[in-house]
Amino acid sequence: MIIMAQGFHLGYGPQLPLYNWLQAISFCLFGTNTFALTIVKNLLLATFYIALFDALKRLLPDRLALFGTLGAFLLPNMFWESQRAGTHSIALFATMAICLNILSRLIVRPKKGHWAALGLAIAAGGLSKYNFWLFAGTLGLGALSIRHLRSAIFRPQMVLSIAIASLLLAAPYFWSVTHPNLSLASSHKLHSPEAGPFAGLLAFSEQSFLALIFPVIVLGMARVITRVPAHSTQNSPFPAGQIVQWLLLTGLIGMAVSGSLASALNTQSFQARWLLPSYIPISIAMFIWALGKSGERAEAFILLVTVAVASLTLTAMAANRLSGTTGNALDMERLAKAIEDSAPKTQAITMFGKTYFYTGNLALIRPDWDAPSPGTAPLKAPHNFVLMETQNDEDARTLLTSMGFPTPIDLTGIRYYTASIPYRSSAKPPRLVPFALLER
Numbered sequence: 001m002i003i004m005a006q007g008f009h010l011g012y013g014p015q016l017p018l019y020n021w022l023q024a025i026s027f028c029l030f031g032t033n034t035f036a037l038t039i040v041k042n043l044l045l046a047t048f049y050i051a052l053f054d055a056l057k058r059l060l061p062d063r064l065a066l067f068g069t070l071g072a073f074l075l076p077n078m079f080w081e082s083q084r085a086g087t088h089s090i091a092l093f094a095t096m097a098i099c100l101n102i103l104s105r106l107i108v109r110p111k112k113g114h115w116a117a118l119g120l121a122i123a124a125g126g127l128s129k130y131n132f133w134l135f136a137g138t139l140g141l142g143a144l145s146i147r148h149l150r151s152a153i154f155r156p157q158m159v160l161s162i163a164i165a166s167l168l169l170a171a172p173y174f175w176s177v178t179h180p181n182l183s184l185a186s187s188h189k190l191h192s193p194e195a196g197p198f199a200g201l202l203a204f205s206e207q208s209f210l211a212l213i214f215p216v217i218v219l220g221m222a223r224v225i226t227r228v229p230a231h232s233t234q235n236s237p238f239p240a241g242q243i244v245q246w247l248l249l250t251g252l253i254g255m256a257v258s259g260s261l262a263s264a265l266n267t268q269s270f271q272a273r274w275l276l277p278s279y280i281p282i283s284i285a286m287f288i289w290a291l292g293k294s295g296e297r298a299e300a301f302i303l304l305v306t307v308a309v310a311s312l313t314l315t316a317m318a319a320n321r322l323s324g325t326t327g328n329a330l331d332m333e334r335l336a337k338a339i340e341d342s343a344p345k346t347q348a349i350t351m352f353g354k355t356y357f358y359t360g361n362l363a364l365i366r367p368d369w370d371a372p373s374p375g376t377a378p379l380k381a382p383h384n385f386v387l388m389e390t391q392n393d394e395d396a397r398t399l400l401t402s403m404g405f406p407t408p409i410d411l412t413g414i415r416y417y418t419a420s421i422p423y424r425s426s427a428k429p430p431r432l433v434p435f436a437l438l439e440r
Contacts (some may be wrong), residue, residue: 016172017132055104058101058244077279095132099118103139116161121351123168140248200263208255225294247285265278330421347439350386392416
């Protein structure tokens with residue numbers, strides 16, 4: 001994000017701009033540092049859980065709303081991956097919960113302002129990640145099957161929500177359409193032409209199984225513990241079964257659509273996080289249904305599991321940070337000095353990389369070095385162009401082309417180096433980091 005959130009733009013490559021905008025605001029407020037990076041993610045995660053719980057408690061008794069929210073948390077992609085590496089997906093989760101929250105208000109006690117708020121929420125979701133539309137579309141389709149929800153949501157006032165969302169989305173999506181080389185830079189992940197006929201479906205099935213198996217196991221153990229009749233749910237605005245049906249249909253329709261696309265495109269590199277807009281509603285629905293049919297011992301068990309998962313996650317994160325043998329323990333200062341020793345002192349340094357790991361970390365400790373995002377590369381001399389993770393001319397041309405340099409690219413005078421970078425712990429051997437220097 002240090003590389004991709006430099007200022008405010010309509011587009012930043014294959015990702016939509018909402019998270020980048022929020023990160024850029026954080027950098028303006030707090031400077032370019034670790035706190036500015038983490039505060040955005042954690043505020044969005046807090047927004048997701050708070051908005052989700054508030055949405056569910058408007059439709060269900062508080063206890064079912066609580067356990068429905070825990071159903072979302074107990075997905076491994078939520079309690080682990082969202083802390084380990086999530087960015088734009090975290091913005092997606094927050095906007096999903098906000099949309100559901102506004103819809104719950106429209107269902108229970110509608111006000112005129114809710115339709116405008118829904119338009120803003122849809123626009124925010126549409127600016128978070130493209131797979132927000134999977135959630136929005138399937139959520140609407142699921143509501144069509146339930147009379148109370150259909151009559152509450154699909155009203156003429158929805159035109160106002162659509163108009164507001166369309167107006168706010170027009171410019172960023174126009175940028176995406178007019179810059180396909182950047183906006184579609186990751187589209188190769190969706191199609192694997194060399195894969196077998198069922199590779200996409202197998203990858204989809206495997207990832208879906210791994211994503212949902214843990215909450216299923218937790219609920220299965222909870223049901224074994226007790227089969228005490230459910231608490232009364234007569235005080236909820238709608239029967240819990242209707243909310244379960246709505247969320248379950250949302251997730252299952254999304255999985256059916258995604259599974260069909262993964263099979264048709266042979267998406268061998270399918271990733272579970274792409275389908276979280278479907279997995280999350282399914283897990284919430286499962287927990288609401290199961291806890292509506294279980295007693296206090298099952299509730300206590302799930303609370304204990306939640307506390308254990310949260311504690312183990314924090315412990316594992318701390319161990320990862322303190323072990324001294326992972327990527328965050330590399331001596332980046334040593335790498336920066338190796339680059340400085342190789343580059344002429346009279347010219348500025350501009351860094352490019354296949355990934356943002358090295359360029360982002362180097363930009364953090366060398367703020368005077370330029371690290372442009374794709375499509376904004378400086379083309380004027382003099383510069384020392386440092387190409388990270390580059391070992392030959394083919395790598396160099398591919399990287400510079402992806403950064404927006406015009407072809408053909410002249411590599412006269414390019415030099416290749418390999419820096420040996422130690423970890424904080426001597427238990428792991430140094431990492432060899434290749435880079436190239438191109439003077440212009």
